[in-house]
Amino acid sequence: MAAKPKLYYFRGRGRKEFVLWLLAAAGVEFEDEFFETREQYEKLQKDGHLHFGQVHLVKIDGMVLMQTRAILGYLAAKCDLSGKDLKERVGINMYTDGNLDLMMMMIAVAPFEPPNKKEESFVLVVKKAKTHYLPIFEKILKDHREDFLIGNKFSWADVQLLEAILMGEELDASVLSDFPLLKVFKHISNIPTIKKFLQPGSPKKPPRDSHYLNFEESNLTIKYP
Ligand SMILES: N[C@@H](CCC(=O)N[C@@H](CS)C(=O)NCC(=O)O)C(=O)O
Structure with a gap:
């Protein structure tokens, strides 16, 4: 993979976790960007980056990707984790x-x-x-x-x-x-890549704690379709 993929999401376990797991298992290095404030998230919206107004968002291969399943499907194919046919x-x-x-x-x-x-x-x-x-x-x-x-x-x-x-x-x-x-x-x-991801200090997120839940509940219009 040429440049490192860059992931944008809130700081906590959510949809992005599936992407973290996939990249980690494939041994792909990535950059993990977090929003700490509602304003950072709204800036992405205002800049017109979020097609459907929500995250997560992944920058990779000159593209800006959204929607969990689409992102996972692309990464799985790219990392040769999506079957032989x-x-x-x-x-x-x-x-x-x-x-x-x-x-x-x-x-x-x-x-x-x-x-x-x-x-x-x-x-x-x-x-x-x-x-x-x-x-x-x-x-x-x-x-x-x-x-x-x-x-x-x-x-x-x-x-x-x-x-x-x-x-x-x-x-x-x-x-x-x-x-x-x-x-x-x-x-x-x-498997060594997974073992590494399961070690303390890896990008793997812990379950949402009350601090993070309070942040989400007061800052986000959380919609989970
Ligand atoms: N269908 C989208 C749903 C994305 C979604 O619900 N994102 C939530 C966080 S997991 C969000 O951006 N919430 C903030 C808001 O709606 O203000 C996907 O699968 O990526």
Whole structure:
């Protein structure tokens, strides 16, 4: 990759996290820019950079990219993590899209519930993960009989599944207890690029804390379609 991609987002775990994971797993260096104030974000809007008025935004290869799935699709293809042909690519897209639904509940829905509903919402997300999403991925691995979700090569679908598993374990350490194949799959966290990303001090963001939530709630018109 020629120049380093530059990522623009708020300081905290959100949609950009998926992009961070993908680039980190691919071993691509990037620059991580944060907005600390509403004004910095509005400046991007005023300068006409945000087509749909929202972030995140990635500058790469002379382009300014927006929209999570589009950005991820481009980066995955560029980093050779999107399968060997169109059939593998559409399989990867199906798995990653399904998985994004789960992760969005964890990072963009439950944390923003009012205090009296937050805990209940996290419990519900964990339940959904255990009863719906993880059984699906367990079955995919069982039927596919490979170390990876698609083909026999590490792909963007694997990166995202590991991300979702670790996010789930932050909420419930025993989330994988009924999923033996997912437990084995989790060993991909030993891939050197991923291992590095999981070390303290990497660009990986912690779950949204109350300070960051307060910032978002008072500064942003958060819309999560
Ligand atoms: N469809 C867009 C949604 C982007 C989005 O909802 N961005 C939020 C942060 S995750 C945002 O910019 N919120 C600020 C606002 O709307 O004022 C994508 O996938 O990138």
